[in-house]
Amino acid sequence: MADANWSVGKVAKRCGINISALHFYEQQGLIQSSRNTGNQRRYKPEVLRRISVIKAAQKVGVSLDEIKQAFESLPNNRTPTVEDWQQLSKNWQRMLDGRIAYLQTLRNNLSGCIGCGCLSMTSCPLYNPDDQLAELGSGPVLLDQAEENARL
Amino acid sequence: MADANWSVGKVAKRCGINISALHFYEQQGLIQSSRNTGNQRRYKPEVLRRISVIKAAQKVGVSLDEIKQAFESLPNNRTPTVEDWQQLSKNWQRMLDGRIAYLQTLRNNLSGCIGCGCLSMTSCPLYNPDDQLAELGSGPVLLDQAEENARL
DNA sequence: TTAAAACCTCAACCCAAGTTGAGGTAAAGC
DNA sequence: GCTTTACCTCAACTTGGGTTGAGGTTTTAA
DSSP, X not given: OOOSOBOXXXXXXXXXXXXXXXXXXXXXXXXXXXXXXXXXXXXOTHHHHHHHHHHHHHHXXXXXXXXXXXXXXXXXXXXXXXXXXXXXXXXXXXXXXHHHHHHHHHHHHHHHHHHHTOOOTTTOGGGOOGGGTGGGTTOOOOOOHHHHHTOO | OOOSOBOHHHHHHHHTOOHHHHHXXXXXXXXXXXXXXXXXXXXXXXXXXXXXHHHHHHHTTOOHHHHHHHHHTSOSSSOOXXXXXXXHHHHHHHHHHHHHHHHHHHHHHHHHHHXXXXXXXXXXXXXXXXXXXXXXXXXXXXXOHHHHHTXX
């Protein structure tokens, strides 16, 4: 099998992304290339799988930074195996399960809460799905109950 | 009921957002204010509901631009009713249903596709959930079958 | 051999959704 | 009356995920 002999243009066309994105991914440490004698990038075929995984992960909402971290858990002394890749995907799958559940909660509260007008930072179920509590920091402040009642 | 007498600081504290965000929303046409004699913003209580809806919508992944469009369907000659707000939320709920279904598809393909290595732009089910096809434009290009087979 | 196509680097720019800061005015509390 | 707090505007900055363009080099095809 030919080793590192894919040019940027071929990889880009093959993966349906721009050359600039390949440069960018390399700069971010997500993929690697070697250079030919004329300083042009040459990729091993392995890069195609990496790019596929990057795109798949992005689709499910994983950031480049998280993808990079995940890639760092891959072995760097050998080409990753099927099991290596499956481990990655399992982590993202768990995360996706969580996000789907979260969206379902929001979905089920949305109409009720927007419609009924209960939308209160301090009591509306829409604002208090479990996993959001930490994110809020000190959070909204209840000024006083008269004001709370004055809500439209 | 007191009319437009909420200051920017009170609204911000009450809603758990920064004053700068209120300025920003106003600039983007999502909320309105009047001014007192000293040029300071004064809000009608209705603004609290709007901000709640903005935050709820953002949580489910609606952009400010889409929120603005939705707000434009509200009556501008009277305070929106419960039915008006429920109509908004129904549209977003439909959208959410679609997104949840989409994520579920991705979820169910993720491990299989990443693990098995089928990740091909042209044939992998992960890349071709229905609603993504349009988004791809001319899309990735199949160079030739020998290359396709050469995938790691 | 020469023109075109592909490639290189680096800096600047794009979008969304705000935040930060400077320099100045208004309102509130003692 | 004075000081502190709240507010004003405007411009510049931030992050993520890239794209665009200038100016120059390498590779490929006729």
